[in-house]
Amino acid sequence: MTPARLHRVLAHLRPLLVSLRPVAETAVKALSRNRLQTGLTMIGIAVGVATVLAMMAVGAGAQRSIEQQVRAAGLNQITIKAGNWKPKQAIDGGAAAPHGDAGDSLRLPVDDLMPALPRAGAAWRRDDVVPIAFHPEDDPMEKHDHPLAWQRLGDLEAGLGAAATLSFEDAEAIRRLPGVQYVACGVHANARVHAGDRRWFTRMHGTDLELPNIKRTWTFTSGRFFTRREQDRGAQVLVLGQVAAERLFGEGVDPVGREVTLWNQPFDVVGVIGSASWVVRPAPGDDEFDAVYMPFTTTHRLLNLSKLNDITVTAASSGAVSEVARAITELLRQRHGISAAMPDDFTVSTQATSAIAGGGLAPGVAQVIAGNVRELERVTLDQLATTLERASRTMTWLLGAVAFVSLLVGGIGIMNITLLSVTERTREIGLRMAVGARGRDVMRQFLAEAVAISLAGGAAGIVLGILASAAIAATLGWATVVSFTSVFVAFGVAAAVGVFFGYYPARRAAALDPIVALRRE
């Protein structure tokens, strides 16, 4: 709001404030006559308001910490891979066969193979997955003249990650879905990178400039990620994982600004990625830091490709992950023209890779899971988020009940003291009416009195509530957040209680007959 506008608004409010001021003064004066009663009544309101505030603080704090921890754990992350090597019924098979994580993707195809490759010892066999579609090239155990993934792109029959079913346009369509936060395209290959006479064979990720937003554990030890401009024109820029950077340039050397060669093409190094998390340490052979990153457009251009291996998506809210994943599935089925009877030609997975076992989860969260969830190994992060949200909701409801009761008690106290005030001052009411006060003037005065008590109690309650929130945070270890909004709401609740419980006595005062009131002793 501009100062000029504020001034205008204040100018409008002025007459109202001027006329309210004597009312407020009278109210305060009246209240100071019954100091003890007023004070006792305020306590009730203060406790109620403090509880409201604490309730909101716990609710908001739990919400925030869930969001934070869940994001850090990648819980809001959704991966869409091209191809679908799983039978449809296995995907829909429920908790026993959750959408696969990276571990599953390596293990399960072997099991799926079993009926096809007769072998002694049926112990290997998994009964719950029956293969219905399988491409021989997708067997990682099979020894054949294995083409690289990038060479297989475009093969419709190819399996997970290799099928040519995901396009940049799919990614753009996903980006427009509600609830989607970040979208990053992915094309992956292995590549030999040269820096002078040093060489390093590593993972190459052709990706999207939004990836650093998704990878929350990343930190740039040097330089930056590539820019929109570089991505749009497929620039030959490379971001090195920390491990790759050390292997190519040696430890302690900043490679930013240097040139490396990949596929006989020169690339400018623009940044180095390290890990900000103590849980995830860069190590040779990992997929994140023993890796190099370039715009997927550059990969497409140099390798003459047009499709994507995968798309990584984050949901704006961790609670909405399943919903967003479902929306993505429907969108892609529709875009790919897949009839209801056919399985997906892509795989949507909503689970962060080995989230609980692999760490990356805040200790507090891990503790909560351990305390609340049996069969820990079966829990998905989606379920975890639900559990946490339910726990905080329980606390919120509990505090809500306490707040309701104490506000009710406080409100009745207000009604009581206002009735007392009306009775004590009946003559005064009569006098005020005799000199021209209308019913509504009298009513306003007693309402103001009730609201004054509740607001004074509310102010004390806000202080108390902030202290209580701090105490809850300190003793129970719950995160609490006291926001301006919650303070306003608490104050509003106090005012509302005053109006609600002051209404009856105020109306009684307003309805008095001036003659009768004047005669009252």
Next chain:
Amino acid sequence: MIAVRDLTKHYHVGDHVVRALRGVTLDVAAGEFVTVVGPSGSGKSTFMHILGCLDRPTSGQYLLHGRDVSHLGADDLARVRNETIGFVFQGFNLMARTSALENVELPLLYTRQGALGAAERRSRAMRALAAVGLTDRADHHPSQLSGGQQQRVAIARALINEPALLLADEPTGNLDTETSQEVMKIFAELRATRGLTIVVITHERDIAAWGTRTIDFRDGVVVSDRVNADEPRATVPAEEPV
């Protein structure tokens, strides 16, 4: 100023009806100083309440300044009381723990324009206090004032909106003789200097003698209505006003 036609007022007390006024017809001209006398239950207080727009008659007409106010709504009556009528009560009806000045300001909270500003209220209240000679007591609370002073504060309060009609219900009932005379003298002066119409209810003959006209009520009707031809002051016991 006041024209009352065949005014009746009935109260329901339990099962039976109390006929407080049984047809009162009279006129009061502007600038008259009317004293109303009569025994308890004669209907004089009821008459006063209707004149003061605190109550409405059961039947009959009450014209104030030519305007029929007998059937106005509660809010309109409040407005008439605020703008046209000043009240003085037997028990002063001052607010305790509130300064004389603030007591006098009270009617200014309920004017047609809403509450007046604090400075405006203060200066008008000071003027009203000056009219009753209490400027130096403005900041005193009622408990720090004598009975006469308290009643003068109440008169100042009645005057603050410059009413045309001043109504007093037993204004001297709680005062000693000397103070009573002082208060009545103030009324007489206000009538002389401002042309106020004044109606005073009393049951004391010497107080009633201050009026230019005395109306006697009995059983809800006027039994005598006479002009005090002689100079009112003459009936006062000889003494010098303070």
